[in-house]
Amino acid sequence: MPDLDDLREASDFTGSSAGANGGFHLKGLGGQDWGMRSRLSRIFRPDTGKTVMLAFDHGYFQGPTSGLERLDRSILPLAPSADALMLTRGALRTTIPASNPAGIVLRASGGPSVLKELSDEQLTLSIDEAVRLDASALAIQVFIGGEHETRSVANMSTLVDQGQAAGIPVLAVTAVGREMVRDARYFRLATRIPAELGAQFVKTYFVEEGFETVTASCPVPIIIAGGKKVPEKEALEVAYKAIDQGAAGVDMGRNIFQSESPLAMITAVRSVVHDGFTAAEAYEQFLDLAASSSAPASASASALEPAGV
Ligand code: 5RP
Numbered sequence: 690m691p692d693l694d695d696l697r698e699a700s701d702f703t704g705s706s707a708g709a710n711g712g713f714h715l716k717g718l719g720g721q722d723w724g725m726r727s728r729l730s731r732i733f734r735p736d737t738g739k740t741v742m743l744a745f746d747h748g749y750f751q752g753p754t755s756g757l758e759r760l761d762r763s764i765l766p767l768a769p770s771a772d773a774l775m776l777t778r779g780a781l782r783t784t785i786p787a788s789n790p791a792g793i794v795l796r797a798s799g800g801p802s803v804l805k806e807l808s809d810e811q812l813t814l815s816i817d818e819a820v821r822l823d824a825s826a827l828a829i830q831v832f833i834g835g836e837h838e839t840r841s842v843a844n845m846s847t848l849v850d851q852g853q854a855a856g857i858p859v860l861a862v863t864a865v866g867r868e869m870v871r872d873a874r875y876f877r878l879a880t881r882i883p884a885e886l887g888a889q890f891v892k893t894y895f896v897e898e899g900f901e902t903v904t905a906s907c908p909v910p911i912i913i914a915g916g917k918k919v920p921e922k923e924a925l926e927v928a929y930k931a932i933d934q935g936a937a938g939v940d941m942g943r944n945i946f947q948s949e950s951p952l953a954m955i956t957a958v959r960s961v962v963h964d965g966f967t968a969a970e971a972y973e974q975f976l977d978l979a980a981s982s983s984a985p986a987s988a989s990a991s992a993l994e995p996a997g998v
Pocket residue numbers: 744745746747775830862914915916917940941942943944
């Protein structure tokens with residue numbers, strides 16, 4: 690371990706990526722095995738190298754939060770418009786039809802509810818179960834600076850070992866404690882550690898100052914969380930800036946399913962992520978679609994019936 694007396698602040702984040710990529714569309718992942726790259730390609734579109742993930746795993750520690758009271762009503766109509774769904778195995782089996790084409794990013798950690806210390810998580814999914822459910826990736830919280838930091842990093846490393854053996858990528862989700870300063874310096878630390886320990890992609894928050902240094906210093910793709918519900922215009926601006934500054938996509942929950950027009954919102958987010966729309970153009974699209982209440986989905990929502998019905 691380096692001498693802790695000489696920890697100099699990093700400053701050189703410039704230049705294009707020169708890492709081995711083997712022609713694969715995702716940074717740092719060209720050297721992975723075929724099954725791993727195949728699963729990653731179900732999440733990140735090969736033509737754009739980006740993803741719009743719909744996150745609705747909040748119930749694993751929050752219970753039925755606003756907008757997720759009835760997954761069959763709120764999420765099913767949106768599912769065909771997402772490149773990937775981030776969810777629990779319970780939600781998958783009870784609600785999502787196996788015919789849904791989106792990639793499946795399965796929540797693999799949990800334990801404490803909102804009533805307890807959130808960093809006190811364990812692994813909650815076996816690799817056999819992940820294979821049985823044909824998971825495209827496994828998601829786990831990493832609490833850098835949190836009370837149970839070491840255990841969460843160890844849990845993630847165990848999951849990476851299991852995922853490598855089965856060809857299933859791991860998404861490390863940077864979980865930020867209330868006491869943590871949400872700045873680029875913190876997120877460089879919180880994203881780089883999981884990548885160094887083998888996570889194939891990392892989810893974090895956008896920050897106004899220096900977000901490009903977070904994406905530049907992470908050797909694997911970064912996607913951003915949507916965070917708490919804000920006005921649609923603001924959420925689209927965050928998505929635009931994150932993509933412009935090197936993010937490989939968004940994993941958005943509340944800013945989609947708590948929107949007044951969720952289908953219009955996910956369509957507008959797709960336009961930013963995949964089609965190069967500016968935030969202003971995407972907001973115009975949102976307003977038009979919300980007004981007509983007929984946002985086009987990438988497949989017919991009516992084609993999806995709840996699982997088990
Ligand atoms: C839970 C998560 C959520 O999936 C994540 O917070 C995304 O949802 P939102 O956009 O609502 O923040 O990782 O810890």
